[in-house]
Amino acid sequence: MTGEFDGLVAIVTGGGSGIGRATATALAARGARVAVLDLAIDDLPEGSTGYRADVTDRASVSTAVGAAAAELGGIDIVVNSAGISAIGTVEANDDPEWARVLDINVTGTARVTAAALPWLRESRAAAVVNLCSVAALNGLPDRALYSASKGAVLALTFAMATDHVREGVRINCVCPGTVSTAFVERMLQNFPDPVVERAALDARQATGRMVTPEEVAGAILYLASPLSGSTTGTALDVDGGLTRLRVRPS
Numbered sequence: 001m002t003g004e005f006d007g008l009v010a011i012v013t014g015g016g017s018g019i020g021r022a023t024a025t026a027l028a029a030r031g032a033r034v035a036v037l038d039l040a041i042d043d044l045p046e047g048s049t050g051y052r053a054d055v056t057d058r059a060s061v062s063t064a065v066g067a068a069a070a071e072l073g074g075i076d077i078v079v080n081s082a083g084i085s086a087i088g089t090v091e092a093n094d095d096p097e098w099a100r101v102l103d104i105n106v107t108g109t110a111r112v113t114a115a116a117l118p119w120l121r122e123s124r125a126a127a128v129v130n131l132c133s134v135a136a137l138n139g140l141p142d143r144a145l146y147s148a149s150k151g152a153v154l155a156l157t158f159a160m161a162t163d164h165v166r167e168g169v170r171i172n173c174v175c176p177g178t179v180s181t182a183f184v185e186r187m188l189q190n191f192p193d194p195v196v197e198r199a200a201l202d203a204r205q206a207t208g209r210m211v212t213p214e215e216v217a218g219a220i221l222y223l224a225s226p227l228s229g230s231t232t233g234t235a236l237d238v239d240g241g242l243t244r245l246r247v248r249p250s
């Protein structure tokens with residue numbers, strides 16, 4: 001079977017878990033050669049090759065991106081999915097936590113993209129997809145630091161898309177609602193009543209349920225596909241209607 005990603009090489013950061021894992025699996029199933037860059041690479045998605053990397057460490061990123069390009073034959077697609085959560089109002093997180101979350105979610109995205117650009121410029125189908133969030137577009141309770149990080153990812157996506165459009169590199173992002181992954185399971189444990197908080201997270205999507213990692217992967221593949229050659233500098237909501245729909249409470 002042939003797929004639109006046949007012959008293309010994709011790097012997926014955070015590909016060991018959640019949305020990144022679902023994306024790496026889907027890209028491999030549709031013909032891409034996939035490099036997963038993650039802190040741990042002992043449990044990899046099917047069809048991928050692992051490269052240990054910490055997106056907060058420029059040397060680690062350069063080494064992993066260079067090794068992936070050399071071994072898999074260049075880089076055509078980058079999916080920046082490595083990221084962490086943060087809970088609380090603007091009073092909740094101290095300076096080291098602000099620095100840590102911004103370093104992973106924002107600067108990590110910039111580091112990996114910058115390291116991949118020399119190969120992306122050589123590609124016939126270059127695409128970067130960043131993981132933004134509904135938190136960049138909506139005032140969500142208790143997500144001050146996390147929202148700030150995703151607002152920065154949104155702005156970074158538009159800025160990078162502008163800088164590199166003439167080089168043939170498309171750059172977009174997805175804005176998922178709450179996705180049922182390990183990331184959310186860990187976050188729920190920080191609430192006094194995780195069951196009540198889970199029900200509130202389900203209800204926040206107009207569809208009444210959390211988004212699945214596979215649904216986000218589908219949107220990422222749409223943006224990354226060579227069939228989407230005129231789509232750049234966009235933010236695609238994958239949020240069960242959270243951002244735009246105003247349904248009456250049932």
Ligand SMILES: NC(=O)c1ccc[n+]([C@@H]2O[C@H](COP(=O)([O-])OP(=O)(O)OC[C@H]3O[C@@H](n4cnc5c(N)ncnc54)[C@H](O)[C@@H]3O)[C@@H](O)[C@H]2O)c1
Pocket residue numbers: 013014015016017018019020037038039040053054055056080081082083084085104105131132133134175176177178179180181182183184
């Ligand atoms: N789950 C959600 O509800 C949701 C919603 C909107 C956006 N997002 C975003 O999607 C992305 C993925 O989230 P997820 O739910 O799949 O999370 P996850 O926790 O399931 O997976 C995140 C992956 O990133 C890796 N990672 C973390 N820090 C890293 C670092 N310093 N270097 C390299 N890898 C690192 C982890 O090891 C893990 O494999 C994140 O950017 C997150 O902000 C998630």
